[in-house]
Amino acid sequence: MVSVKRFIHDEPALFKATAEFVRLFARIDDPVLAVATCEKNINARIAWTLFGTALFQDVSYPEFVTLLRTLNEKFPGEKLWTLPVPKAQDIEDCVETAFGCRSWSMFENVSGIFWSVGLFVRRHLDLRGWLKSRTPEEIWRDLGEIYFMGKGNPRPKVCAAIYRLLAPAPVGLGLDCAPSPKWPPLPLTMGARRYLSILGPASDGFADLEPSQKQTLATDLYVALVQYLMEQSENAEVKKSKVDALTAYVAAHSLQFYLEDGTDDFICRLSTDHCRKCPLRKYCNYAI
Structure with a gap:
């Protein structure tokens, strides 16, 4: 495993292609x-x-x-x-x-x-x-009342619910909560895990990492990807903005579709003209 910073330095073209993948799949509907x-x-x-x-x-x-x-x-x-x-x-x-x-x-x-x-x-x-x-922490606590949302930690379903509710459209409902500097972990979906272990900074040993290391690596990558996309914006205000948890969720949303099963094929294949329009085609061994 290498740090996200080192990954960006060593694989700048792959990182930029991943950012374009995030941009492309931000428009794909979340299944919920x-x-x-x-x-x-x-x-x-x-x-x-x-x-x-x-x-x-x-x-x-x-x-x-x-x-x-x-x-x-x-x-x-x-x-x-x-x-x-x-x-x-x-x-x-x-x-x-x-x-x-x-x-x-x-x-x-x-x-x-x-x-x-x-x-x-x-x-x-x-x-x-x-x-x-409610603050995000209080929402996290309250949602434990719901059957099958999870009672332990980190409660991935609860975290997913919070970001679906609060993240800006189209990846979330764009609702408001009470202000707080603390946010729950960003979702670490199977798609994001696949990316990190196949193409990303943990391609040499993702499975061997501790859960906290996996979460930190994913979060750092989400933030870096969204920060890069914001810096490419033509909007001066967006260009100068810093990434927060809700904007970083855009990357988490998009990467969930990487090599995720769809109706007849991977969702990412079906959404990119069978890989022909996928920014990651050059790097992905699953490209057709």
Whole structure:
């Protein structure tokens, strides 16, 4: 492993190509927000973002979008949290409709997650107001109330939910929280892990790193990539701006798609004309 600073020095062309990959994939929909943003009411957008984040596990991105959309069509908007709650059978039928089977690892937990998110919304009511009154640390704590959001540390689903809610559009909902200098760790997705271990600064031993080292390396890379993109901006104000956690999330969002399975192929292949328009084509051994 080398530091991100050394990586940029040793591989400037690869780093710039990665930044262009980030720019390109910033426009690709997050699988949770692809459905949640279809809601017109902000409370519903927040609630469906929380539900989708808690539910997203052990399934491909396209399959998950199909599932969440099926659930959203069956229980649109406030039906996620209003009483009476749906029967487990009705919720599970949506999973079977989306997947054509009942063998998904999360199948038996879907109803519990649905009901738990509903209870959370009923408890906090005005979700936008709840966000504004909480620091990221307090949001992190509160989201532990939701089933399958995680109880330990670092709670990757909770971290993902926070950035989906607060990061600027189109990678997040662009909502406000109470100011705080402390932010949860940026998501370290499988796509980002693949990039770091295949092309990035840990291509010689990512698996051997401690979790904290992996997180630090990913965060440093996210910040460097977004800082580079901001410095290339024609907007003088953006050019001089410093990267914060929310802007760095753009890189985390984009790198999640690196070699991530899509419907018929990797999402990054399908989004770049089968690699022909991918900035990383020259460097990636998986390019076709």
